Amino acid sequence: MKGGWLRIYAIVYLIFLYLPVALLPIFAFNDGTIIAFPLQGFTAKWFLELAAIQALHSALWNSLFIALVTATLSTLLAIGAARASTRYKFPGKAPIMGAIMLPLVLPEIIVAVALLVVLLQLGIGLTSWTVIAGHTLICTPFAIAILSSSFQGLDASVEEAAIDLGETRWGAFRTITLPLVAPGIISAFLIAFTISLDEFIIAFFLTGAEPTLPVYLWSQLRFPTRIPAVMALGTLLLLASLIILSIAEYARRRGIARTGGKDSGGFL
Amino acid sequence: MIGLTNVEKYYGDYHALRGITANIPEGEFFSLLGPSGCGKTTLLRAIAGFEHLSGGSLTIDGQDMSRIAPHRRPTNMVFQSYAIFPHLSVAENVGFGLRKRKDINRDARQRMVDEALDMVGLSGYGSRRAHALSGGQRQRVALARALILKPKVLLLDEPLSALDKKMREQMQAELRRLQRQIGITFVLVTHDQEEALIMSDRIAVMFDGQIAQMDAPQTLYRRPSTRRVAEFIGVMNFLPAARVGDEMFDVAGLGKAFIDRSQVMNGAGTDCVAGLRPETLSILFDGSDVPDHSFEGTITDRAYYGDMTYYDVVITPGTAPVTISMKNRAGRPILEPNTKATVAWDPRSLIIFGA
Numbered sequence: 001m002k003g004g005w006l007r008i009y010a011i012v013y014l015i016f017l018y019l020p021v022a023l024l025p026i027f028a029f030n031d032g033t034i035i036a037f038p039l040q041g042f043t044a045k046w047f048l049e050l051a052a053i054q055a056l057h058s059a060l061w062n063s064l065f066i067a068l069v070t071a072t073l074s075t076l077l078a079i080g081a082a083r084a085s086t087r088y089k090f091p092g093k094a095p096i097m098g099a100i101m102l103p104l105v106l107p108e109i110i111v112a113v114a115l116l117v118v119l120l121q122l123g124i125g126l127t128s129w130t131v132i133a134g135h136t137l138i139c140t141p142f143a144i145a146i147l148s149s150s151f152q153g154l155d156a157s158v159e160e161a162a163i164d165l166g167e168t169r170w171g172a173f174r175t176i177t178l179p180l181v182a183p184g185i186i187s188a189f190l191i192a193f194t195i196s197l198d199e200f201i202i203a204f205f206l207t208g209a210e211p212t213l214p215v216y217l218w219s220q221l222r223f224p225t226r227i228p229a230v231m232a233l234g235t236l237l238l239l240a241s242l243i244i245l246s247i248a249e250y251a252r253r254r255g256i257a258r259t260g261g262k263d264s265g266g267f268l
Numbered sequence: 269m270i271g272l273t274n275v276e277k278y279y280g281d282y283h284a285l286r287g288i289t290a291n292i293p294e295g296e297f298f299s300l301l302g303p304s305g306c307g308k309t310t311l312l313r314a315i316a317g318f319e320h321l322s323g324g325s326l327t328i329d330g331q332d333m334s335r336i337a338p339h340r341r342p343t344n345m346v347f348q349s350y351a352i353f354p355h356l357s358v359a360e361n362v363g364f365g366l367r368k369r370k371d372i373n374r375d376a377r378q379r380m381v382d383e384a385l386d387m388v389g390l391s392g393y394g395s396r397r398a399h400a401l402s403g404g405q406r407q408r409v410a411l412a413r414a415l416i417l418k419p420k421v422l423l424l425d426e427p428l429s430a431l432d433k434k435m436r437e438q439m440q441a442e443l444r445r446l447q448r449q450i451g452i453t454f455v456l457v458t459h460d461q462e463e464a465l466i467m468s469d470r471i472a473v474m475f476d477g478q479i480a481q482m483d484a485p486q487t488l489y490r491r492p493s494t495r496r497v498a499e500f501i502g503v504m505n506f507l508p509a510a511r512v513g514d515e516m517f518d519v520a521g522l523g524k525a526f527i528d529r530s531q532v533m534n535g536a537g538t539d540c541v542a543g544l545r546p547e548t549l550s551i552l553f554d555g556s557d558v559p560d561h562s563f564e565g566t567i568t569d570r571a572y573y574g575d576m577t578y579y580d581v582v583i584t585p586g587t588a589p590v591t592i593s594m595k596n597r598a599g600r601p602i603l604e605p606n607t608k609a610t611v612a613w614d615p616r617s618l619i620i621f622g623a
């Protein structure tokens with residue numbers, strides 16, 4: 001009977017987790033402005049309405065720009081940090097790595113408020129770049145976690161073997177290490193991209209005149225007539241995130257398969 | 269060929285190499301033998317250029333190496349883990365070092381790769397994925413990949429330790445044959461004394477970052493310069509001894525004997541230790557003549573190995589037994605414990621160490 005209870009628990013758990021999310025696409029296609037059952041009929045007009053909102057487009061472009069820059073910065077920083085933490089011994093390594101990974105568990109609102117205070121004190125105006133700074137701070141630990149497992153799975157002597165065979169240090173990194181950790185890099189980049197794209201709190205505090213997509217979405221919730229369109233937008237965001245994360249996980253697994261290694265975690 | 273002079277290496281406070289001096293001539297099969305952690309890998313990596321020397325000098329072919337980066341040294345290395353590039357094919361692995369050589373075109377490269385694969389017995393494996401190979405095959409790929417560049421020195425870090433016994437013995441013979449065939453200097457790191465004895469022209473025995481003795485295998489085995497070297501290579505019985513005349517020694521349980529100076533190692537004073545290899549002692553079976561030098565004892569234990577039997581024999585009750593190895597021949601009985609035995613020994617195969 002124990003197995004039976006566990007099964008019920010698991011099912012209830014999954015319903016609680018995903019039912020609200022499942023409502024999103026349902027109402028996105030519902031032909032009515034009121035979010036309530038019974039459903040009114042099928043329509044795609046909310047999606048078409050999205051296409052007509054100019055402010056939405058600029059928010060979307062802004063979000064994509066921020067996510068792209070954030071993902072690039074986080075991944076570059078993470079490559080250095082992950083390589084250093086897995087390959088070298090240096091004094092103070094544990095506390096330094098701890099400090100870098102801390103934003104992973106720090107409440108985002110604390111990070112956001114702290115950054116806002118610092119920026120205001122420094123007299124730096126709020127722009128997309130301040131959001132990028134905040135997002136890079138929270139995305140880098142994720143990228144490091146992914147890349148650390150890539151670097152860990154790498155035999156440290158393959159790079160030396162390449163040097164031994166005539167490559168320079170940089171040449172060995174480029175021809176051997178980079179291809180071997182490339183799946184990890186792609187995975188880290190895409191996950192950082194998704195986190196930045198979906199992130200709300202930091203963006204809300206640090207954004208300037210141009211809101212990001214989640215911030216724009218939140219601002220529209222005040223207008224009841226806009227809610228179905230918000231649902232449609234949410235559906236699209238959800239879909240995009242799922243696709244990107246699937247690609248990230250595929251890249252990670254393919255990398256492991258290619259080098260004949262063993263799977264040791266990952267986020268998905 | 270390789271000249272090491274007072275080489276020192278510190279890792280922080282840790283003194284990993286302490287005044288290593290050695291000359292390795294061209295074409296020699298040279299081994300670094302010692303227990304784990306004695307600094308063998310560190311020395312090998314220093315020769316390859318992966319470790320900076322904290323002191324002393326290293327020359328290869330008369331050229332000082334202190335300012336030569338690892339990728340420009342005339343050495344190639346077979347790593348302990350083999351360090352095969354897992355995302356490349358066997359042929360790409362083997363041909364990796366040739367990509368930088370502008371003087372070698374595609375066809376020539378292909379031919380050289382084929383030759384190298386042939387040399388290590390992997391013809392036809394070129395298109396295989398490297399990570400799908402067995403341990404022995406990886407080992408061969410690593411070897412071909414290093415040798416294709418025709419280095420002046422091949423460095424091997426415990427290349428056989430990951431292989432099973434049969435494979436290891438086969439590779440030992442093959443490595444030896446390869447080295448004779450191409451005639452370059454091999455520097456092999458190993459902690460396996462038998463492997464070092466079988467393969468090397470000369471062996472440096474290392475303890476705690478120092479070379480304890482550097483000699484040909486036979487010299488090392490027959491004339492180990494210290495007790496520690498003697499214990500590390502093969503088995504040796506140690507008996508308390510005393511110098512009673514200029515070249516006269518009294519060995520506990522064995523009696524007095526004349527021992528030639530060449531068998532007396534540095535540091536042997538009045539009180540000393542006599543060393544005897546198990547195979548230099550032999551149990552006399554019924555009917556043999558009793559030679560000049562022999563002793564009586566009681567067998568306390570025996571271990572049967574098929575081709576050999578090892579006996580533990582106590583000479584004086586209450587003292588440690590000596591180990592004797594006997595070839596098992598037709599008509600020769602395997603003696604049981606608690607049997608009395610007469611054992612012959614030869615002063616010419618006895619070594620005197622400092623106490």
Ligand SMILES: Nc1ncnc2c1ncn2[C@@H]1O[C@H](COP(=O)(O)OP(=O)(O)O)[C@@H](O)[C@H]1O
Nearest residue numbers: 279282284302303304305306307308309310311
């Ligand atoms: N990079 C390093 N940093 C600190 N200590 C090291 C390093 N490499 C080796 N050592 C130390 O130096 C000693 C010799 O190591 P090594 O040359 O690998 O020994 P061996 O190959 O003989 O087993 C060991 O005690 C080891 O812990």
Ligand SMILES: [Mg+2]
Nearest residue numbers: 308309310426
């Ligand atoms: Mg070693």
